[in-house]
Amino acid sequence: MDIQQTKPEAAIVITGDFNGASLHDALPTYVQYVNFNTRGRSCLDLLYSNIKDAYKTISLPPIGRSDHTMIHCLPTYIRKLERQKSMIKTIRQWTEDAEEQLGGCFACTDWNIFEDTTTNINDYTNVITDYIKFCEETIIPTKEIKIYPNNRPWVTNDLIHAVRKRRRLWMFGHHEECKEAQKEVNIIIAQC
Structure with a gap:
């Protein structure tokens, strides 16, 4: 699980036809969301995620001639930006x-x-x-x-202004000037 080690805050979803196998022992921190039969009297199609309470699953009729019911996943996950309140700093x-x-x-x-x-x-x-x-x-x-919870400390006002300048130049069709603005953005990112 290289992704889990390099990006611990990333949302990881594992899904498929498990044919009676369980990932509970291999991934004890993951949550399994399918709690209904997906093929006959068995729950073969599973959905695991590393985020608790991320989805609500609903059983839907099979597509075409398939003998597996469809799983409709409704996200209930709240982004970090909305979960945590912003802070006022002086x-x-x-x-x-x-x-x-x-x-x-x-x-x-x-x-x-x-x-x-x-x-x-x-x-x-x-x-x-x-x-x-x-x-x-x-x-x-x-x-x-x-300060919002998704702010990165290296994103400064200079960087924000440079990115906005580059975006404005692109929107107005000044593509040559946009290349120069991109160089400026890259320099500021390197300094940050």
């Missing part, structure tokens, strides 16, 4: 103006005050660190972003 926007203001704040600071008020190196380090955090929190603006 990030700091490090702009050049904010960095200059923070640098100005540090330039105006009398650092000797911290040395005079502390007695040992640990207290001195803690006080300096707390002051730097205070300055950062008051000067650097924050922004709330929404």
